[in-house]
Amino acid sequence: MLVAAIDFGTTYSGWVFSFKHEYDTDPTTIAGGQMVSMKSPTTVLIKPDAKTFDSFGYEAETRNSEFASDDNNEHKKWYYFRRFKMMLHGKMGLDRNIDIEDETQKPLLAKTVFSLVIHRLSSGHIKEDEITWVLTVPAIWTDAAKQFMREAAVEAGIKNDNLKISLEPETASIFCRLLPVEKNDRRRRNGFFQAGISIHGVGCWR
Structure with a gap:
């Protein structure tokens, strides 16, 4: 079983994955998509026919220039x-x-743009039935916008039953709970935060 997460960001986007046996050993073990860096600019270049993907990220910026x-x-x-x-x-x-x-200022169907990017971020692995995909969305989005992202992912080829929509702050909070924390004696350990420890999330929207 493989879980892959797509972070469709405002400025940068990317995807990571984790195998179940790796999660059981260390929940914070993840591997990144095959990009120059763990994330690429959320930039896409689409061909004049308004439906064919050309390039994404740094490559799209270079080609457009x-x-x-x-x-x-x-x-x-x-x-x-x-x-x-x-x-x-x-x-x-x-x-x-x-x-x-x-x-x-040239208009294009939003679902076409988003589905092309999601297809690129999935890196061609969307045919694998044993992959569970997680797509993060902002907490401030309406239910209609969240449903739009689900439909765009399905249009990109991800099966609806294999897709989970997750709120960005909740996802970050869960990950933080799994990070190593320091005990009073300064020794480090892995595991969940104990009762009495609070977690505060700070978001930055650009």
Whole structure:
């Protein structure tokens, strides 16, 4: 059994995974996706046909810069999105077939953009039935926005029964509970926080 988590961030995104036997030994043991770093900029370049993925992260930034440096205006036909996640906040209602605008104000169906990125972050492993996927979302999002993310993930190829939507602060809190903590005698141990110890979460939204 494998659990894979996708962090679809406002500025940076990435994915990690953990095998059950590794979790049983050390719950904080995780491995990252095959990227240059553990996270890449939440930036995607989509081809002019408005449905074909071209590149993501640092590669998308580089390719867009190269296109923009050309003398012709071909790059204006491409769709370049960056830091677009929070465009859903306050905009998502009962109708989830909404458009979002790229960096040059060209509209594109939001679900297409999000599903292409989720498919990229899943790195082609979405056909594995034994993978449980966890997709994190902001706590301030409405139920409609959370459902939108689920539908985008399913459109990307992840089975609905294999997908769990998790609130970002709750996920961070659970992870913090599993980190090593110091006892009064300064020796370290692994395990859950004991009764009487409180956990405070501080979030930063950009």
